[in-house]
Amino acid sequence: MSQNFIHIPALLKPEEIVEIESLLTKASFTDGKLTASMAAKEVKNNLQIDATDDSNLQIQKILNTAIQQSPLFNIAALPKAIHPFIISKYTSGKYYGWHVDSPMMGNPAIRTDLAMTIFLSNPSTYEGGELLIQNGSNLVSFKPEKGDAVLYPCQFLHCVNEIKSGERLAAVTWIQSNVKAPEQRQILFQLNQVHSVLYQQAPNAAETNLLLQTHSNLFRMWADV
Structure with a gap:
């Protein structure tokens, strides 16, 4: 674990990945700007699963079970409340520019202490698409294996690099921790x-x-x- 970021290898089991991939083939995607804050709308250029889609509801159950069963996630995040996952898709030319996450999200609202990205694509199948996080003067880059996750505090500026080729799928959530600082x-x-x-x-x-x-x-x- 670094000072601020936690890489969680194999958060998803192979059978969970297979099930999610099957559900993703049936899912309908909408413009990602629909759930962005006013500032983020200017830099968000991706697709995401319609929240009411049946596939989305089933994927949510799989992901929530996975994080509940992850000792590393629970020890590091000390979760009090977890926002529903947003399942995003980046194809060639898509990106999410530099932004900071909203301090409150959801209804009822939770405080966004931490964000977590679960990677749903093999890194070798797409060019670009790195998760970049600005940590003071250091720029940290993540492009881990399919099924891995990255957990990080929400106060940092971050972005997703433009996809040059291939397709990047990911699930993102936000966590209110039992320990705020x-x-x-x-x-x-x-x-x-x-x-x-x-x-x-x-x-x-x-x-x-x-x-x-x-x-x-x-x-x-x-x-x-």
Whole structure:
């Protein structure tokens, strides 16, 4: 895990990917600008599944089951509420320019602490289409394997590079965390990682229990409930 971004390998199982791909062949897509904020409409040039499409509803169930079963996602995001996924399609010439996500989304509204992109296309099948995130003076690029996900705080400017050839499919969602501050989530994540190692080595050691106690007390102190 980097300071701000988490790559979740194989978030989707192979059989889940196959089922989603089958559903995508039946889905109807609309202009992505329909769900963009006023500022984002100027830079959003993609397609997305109609929210009322039967295929979309089935894909939502598969994706929600996958994230519920992902220990890494749940440890890192500490989710309180999750926005419905938007399934997007980028074909040749499509892109999503530099933008920052809306601070509140949905009805009822949730605070967008984190965003997550689940990649639904093999990277070798399309040219371009990288997810770029501006982290201070550093530009971070993601183009992982099909079924992988990238989780990142919403305060960063980000974009999807123009597709030169092929087709890029992805599912995007936003998460309200039980811990609002990214720095605090980072500390809790790191403590959890260290505790996991200690637990494997000495599950009943005083140090292992003390670290778990520290993690629990900090989570209790910072929890936004």
